[in-house]
Amino acid sequence: MRSSTIHLFIEMQVIYIKEDKFQYDIHSLYKAFYPEQDIRVIVGQRGCVPDKEMDISPDDEISFIDVNRDKNDLKRSIYKDLSIKTGKLLPWGDLTGIRPTRIAMNLIDEGMSDDEIRTYMMETYLVSEEKTNLAIDIARREKRILEGIDYENGYSLYIGIPFCPTTCLYCSFTSYPIGAFKGIVDDYISCLEKEIDYVAEAFKGKTLDTIYIGGGTPTTLLPDQIRRLIGYLQDKLDLSHVKEFTVESGRPDSITRDKLIAMKEMGVTRISVNPQTMSDETLKLIGRQHTVAQLIDSFNMAREEGFDNINMDIILGLPGETDRDVQHTIDEIIKLSPDELTVHSLAIKRGSKLAEVMREKGVDYSMKNTEEMMEIARKGAEALSLKPYYLYRQKNISGNFENTGYAKEGKAGIYNILINEEVQSIVALGAGTVTKRVFGEGGRIERCDNVKDVKLYMDNIDEMIQRKRELFEKS
Ligand code: SF4
Incomplete structure (x- = not known):
């Protein structure tokens, strides 16, 4: 909330642009350089509406940007200005999208060599050499896996x-x-079965x-519910x-x-057992x-039951965790030797429930991922002979970091690549899921979602199916 007290530092970056163009890119770039600040991109001239009415205070920094130019030129110029001003270099340069590996993939498809891709990405988007090499490495691996x-x-x-x-x-x-919801699970599965019937037909x-x-x-x-759900899939769909x-x-x-x-009996080939951290605290x-x-017991039990493809998720930047905690987590994971490791960056907003609970408890932990933490995780993956195979960036992640999936040879999660690279249609069933239709290779992508509220989903199951029917019947 804005207040009328005297501000000692810039609260918000306000950027005025004359035309309604590239707002998202400008916002994302500013946010990457100023992760702690609010960013507002306003279309129009300053003064049309008084600052007070726009909730702009004298402590806010105001900029004006001419957007009437080529998008890549514009982004490079903003990047260079902000880099000089803040003294920061961003590993992914001026790229604001969440899938940098897509760019490398497209360039491979165009027939470019690795050297040509490297030059193009570093010059056009100012991506660091390290991240460019990572994007090329992942894109080549993804292509082989797919x-x-x-x-x-x-x-x-x-x-x-x-x-x-x-x-x-x-x-x-x-x-x-x-x-609180166990009484509805069987009915929920019945709704999933209705959706599976639709998939079988369509x-x-x-x-x-x-x-x-x-x-x-x-x-x-x-x-029994696991057997029922997977058994229904086996009965209705061709899983061969x-x-x-x-x-x-x-x-x-x-x-x-x-x-x-x-799960093993019903043909499940890959599971995820997630520590997030190896610190009880x-x-x-x-x-x-x-x-x-409990985590270690569950993991060992899964191995005993024959699961030979187990992923583990960890989160960097958890409250109060330092490099030492991350190193401890990695050391413990190395002892277990999972087949895959997925490294996430925590993106917690100040007003989130976690931040609120910590405030109530009177603690103000840092919640920051750092380059050093990412490097500890990367080295841990290397020690386990896991190679990076997919990567995506979360919007507005503090520090401009990415989430990376590492896997042993032959164990990479194919679904993860498919959803990340958006190359195949994914039909999604259940509350809060999003179906994505890819209209042919390189074609447009359209989505339809199921409502998030589980009871609303169940009450409106026919409508959820109808939405998918309309999406997939479109030409
Ligand atoms: S879905 Fe949410 S509540 Fe459930 S395990 Fe994941 S983070 Fe926790």
Whole structure:
């Protein structure tokens, strides 16, 4: 909230542009240089509306930008100005999109050599040499992994289970605590079955390449519910071409041997058991309500039940965590030797529930990912012989960092690449999920979503199906 007290530092960056062009890019670039500040890009001339009415205070910094020029020129010039002003260089240069590997992929498709791509990305977007090499390396690996996937005639399936043991304080997904919702889970599965019936009819003759059951936490389902849901998929769809079948088993406090046995029996090939951190203290603080010991037990149990492709997610920048904590997390993970490691950057806003709870407790921890933490994670992945295979940037992440998936040879998550590179249609079932249709290779992409509220989703299941029908019947 703005106040009338005297401000000692710049609160907000206000940028005026004369024409309604490139607002998003300008906003993102400023945000990357000034992650702690509010950024406002206003179309119009200063003074048309008095500053006071626009909620602009004398402490805010005002800039004017002429947007009547080529987009890349404009972004380079803003980048250079802000870089001089702040003394910062951004690893991804002036790129504001969330999928930098897409650029490298497209250039590979155009027939460019690695050297040509490197020169182009560094000169056009001012990307650092290190990140350019990473983007090229990942794009080449992705292309190899996706060989044999039929983009045109194939599709992938996502099923969302929006229940979790409890809600983590930093959660930004659709998630309901299973304790209060267990009475509706069977009916929820019935709705998923209705959606599966639609998929069976609409995608007859198409190749189903990958299945991903995510959430939420799918392992909040009971063993019989897991068998029922996957059994229905087997009955209604042709799974004979499925190359990968993932069930996220993220929260160790939801995993039991019986559930692992059920998933293995039903053909699940890949699971995720997520520590986020190997510090009990941090786990408690972020409301995960499981311990490190539970995580290790769940992981070992999954290995005992024959899972040979297990991913682990970690988050960098968790409250109060230093390089030493991250190193400890990595050291413990190395002992377990997962097949994949996904490294996320935490993007927590000051007004988030986690920040609020910490304030209530009277603690003001730093919540910052750093280059050093990323490097510790990267070296850990290297020690495990895991190679980076997909990467995306979150919008407005403090420090301009990326999330990276690392995997052992032959274990990379195909679905993760498909959704990230947007090269194949993904049909998504369940509350809060988004279906994406790719209209042919390199073609346009359109989406339709299912409502987030689980009860609304169930009450309106026919409408959810109708939305998909309309999307896939479009020419
Ligand atoms: S496990 Fe994931 S989806 Fe569930 S509450 Fe925690 S962050 Fe949200």
